[in-house]
């Protein structure tokens with residue numbers, strides 16, 4: 001029951017990656033998110049004003065749909081967006097991986113950011129089920145439901161830079177997708193995230209600075225959010241860079257040459273190419289940086305700007321761990 005699904009960038013800046021997911025034959029484009037644990041979809045139960053432009057799941061058309069009466073969900077994300085609704089179970093298929101009895105959370109309300117993000121028909125959470133928001137009983141993620149039917153209890157992310165489709169694989173580690181060896185690091189699941197301790201950083205050809213960085217591997221976050229020491233060291237090497245409070249982050253002249261950012265994972269030095277750190281045009285001839293401060297978040301976030309430079313293994317075995325390799 002192993003599977004592989006394409007992850008397509010939603011826009012020219014790789015702001016998010018969307019994957020086709022079939023729920024009892026109805027196919028929607030979902031954002032696979034290792035930073036949350038709810039599988040929720042736009043639905044025919046939304047007010048029509050909130051439905052516009054999205055593909056909707058219609059439970060009344062599903063022969064395998066079983067409503068969970070009295071069950072509800074309500075989630076708020078780091079960027080302040082949110083959604084809520086009711087719950088049922090159905091057959092959910094991702095590439096070749098099909099599971100029955102999967103909790104599918106039907107949106108009856110979504111925040112404005114979701115309404116305007118018309119390419120996104122919902123989220124498929126891949127964090128730990130301990131942070132699923134369904135009450136009165138938390139539900140399993142797709143990965144947890146599928147795990148026992150996979151060749152091995154893993155999924156991998158091979159996201160790509162700019163306009164290229166990547167893949168999420170379930171159950172196998174495809175050795176043609178990476179080079180060299182895989183470096184594994186332990187994961188602390190206490191907060192429900194794929195959370196680990198990074199070993200430090202280097203900017204461009206500069207020397208490596210050893211420092212413990214408490215970080216999560218989060219496919220649902222676009223950028224890299226790291227401690228101020230890292231951000232300051234990085235943009236010191238970018239002429240014309242400065243913190244622009246009106247943009248809410250560091251910007252620099254779009255013509256700037258950006259140094260690579262190396263992030264330590266144990267003894268492995270993961271290199272993020274400088275050009276990945278030019279996220280998007282900001283205003284005028286300034287561009288918005290893909291490396292920003294984690295202040296106020298509580299931990300660092302190694303988001304898509306980082307993850308797309310690596311081949312990443314999310315190992316859900318009894319001792320969960322993360323694997324990283326160059327590609």
Ligand SMILES: CC(C)(C)S(=O)(=O)N[C@@H](Cc1ccccc1)C(=O)N[C@@H](Cc1c[nH]c[nH+]1)C(=O)N[C@@H](CC1CCCCC1)C(O)(O)C(F)(F)C(=O)NCCN1CCOCC1
Pocket residue numbers: 015016031033034035036037075076077078079080081113117131132133218219220221222223297301
């Ligand atoms: C809009 C943007 C300038 C491109 S962005 O850089 O902000 N990108 C957004 C994602 C996005 C892309 C495209 C269109 C719209 C939204 C982004 O990076 N959002 C992060 C920002 C952040 C995180 N932390 C601080 N700030 C986020 O909330 N990511 C969550 C998933 C997002 C939510 C909006 C829609 C797209 C997917 C997330 O799940 O990855 C999360 F981990 F950050 C998060 O909020 N997880 C929720 C964890 N809770 C814990 C308690 O139990 C319930 C679950």
